Amino acid sequence: MQFPAEPFKIKVVEPINRTTREERAKLIEEAGFNVFAIPAEKIMIDLLTDSGTSAMSDNQWAGMMIGDESYAGSRNYFHFEKTIKSIFGFKNVIPTHQGRVAENLLFSVMLKPGDVVPNNIHFDTTRANVEHKGGQPLDLVIDEGLDPTYDHPFKGNMDIEKLKNAIRKYGKERIPLVMLTVTNNSGGGQPVSMENIRQVSRTVKKHGIPLFFDACRFAENCYFIKQREQGYRDKSISDVALEMFSYADGCTMSAKKDGLVNMGGFLGVNDDRIAQNITNLLILMEGFPTYGGLSGRDLEAVARGLKEVLNIDYLHYRVSQVRYLGDLLTKAGVPIVKPTGGHAVYLNAKEFLPHIPQEQFPGQALTVSLYREAGIRAVEIGSLMFAHKDAETGKMIYPELELVRLAIPRRVYTMQHINYVAGAIVEIFKSRDKIRGLQIIYEAPVLRHFTAKLKEI
DSSP states (O other), rough: OOOOOOOOOOOOOOOOOOOOHHHHHHHHHHHHHGGGGGGGGGGGGOSSSSSOOOOHHHHHHHHTTTTTOOOOHHHHHHHHHHHHHHOOOOSEEEEESHHHHHHHHHHHHHHHTTTTEESSSSSHHHHHHHHHTTOOOEEEGGGGGGGOOOOTTTTOOBHHHHHHHHHHHGGGGGGOOEEEEBGGGTTBBOOOOOEEEEHHHHHHHHHTEEEEOOOOOOHHHHHHHHHHHHHHHHSSSHHHHHHHHTTTTTTEEETTTTOOOOOOEEESSSOHHHHHHHHHHHHHHOOOTTTTTHHHHHHHHHHHHHHHOOOHHHHHHHHHHHHHHHHHHHHHHHBBBBOOEEOOOOOOOHHHHTTOOOOOHHHHHHHHHHHHHHEEEEEESSSHHHHOTTTTTOEEEEEEEEEEEEOOTTTTHHHHHHHHHHHHHHHHHGGGGOOOEEEEEEESSGGGTTTEEEEEO
């Protein structure tokens, strides 16, 4: 199938600074072999994250000009609230400056030490926020979701039997809520089916346990449901979204993804009591309930972005660009997670670098090589991000998946940029035996991958 043309025109451009391999080799060593510590101006193609890196539209920029910066009751908040209620359907809308604050507020109100939070797979900030409140994150994705080579249309699905077993084991008293991440970021950006969402909802409601979505890439998940699930081909993305969220009691949302903005987020909650408790904390941590850490112009940009992301032409282009990069790599024999997801291509570092054991961080080693050889910044989603010591035995537990995520910012890079990325990765793959493992020389107690310092072995 021919790749779809971009459903937009380019009005403003930003120059890319080119660097030499020698310069990059020095920079990555000075950064402790951690790409988070590299200045952005020294990156050629930045695929570190799709969060907050989107190019906003002329309509969004126009909305920024009518920002009402009143401390309380900004008119932009009411547009923000109305838009979110029309798409997500939740009774209460609580603005935050980004998704991890929404998570922190939710878990601060709903978790107590010793509680367990099931999810398909927690992402890093979600996991860290659960653990920070003394809870235990529990990953219950289907087995197919842990096999990078298995081609399944909804690898983000939660395993219903695993969920039932968890409820039997811990009891509903220790499970204050269940979460579903759509799409499932840590598992390769894989979608969750509507049928699975219904099954999860029925299971938890039977026990009186609330269901929340991590909804930051909800539109991409809805697109996959429309394309792959029987009975949804003729439905609009808006209709799919309304049905999807109707099965839940609330959501956290980083609008920096499918809100198409550089900053923003929110909580959607049906329960008035939970919403009030969260709002009380919001005032302490973020700001007044009608701005929640955001300026009026940011609230307006989110409201407009959430409408734009529902456009089927945009979503078709978005998912097709990711698939195009995945197809180029697959044809060259580069191991990736199959099928490609909605926002990123995930390199399978275990297969890419079989000579590097997990205790030497093969995903991070590959990330370092991508920057040093080609000026491409990606992110490791593997042992550096998720390995941890068992609390009882002290034994190091490594994640099943060892991945490198190539997250594609929305409406930012052209197809020639994507071709460059693919070509660079193929060349690195040909000489992959030269890549060395890493060891940690400094790590923070929480979310260590952001600030860790390493050295090559």
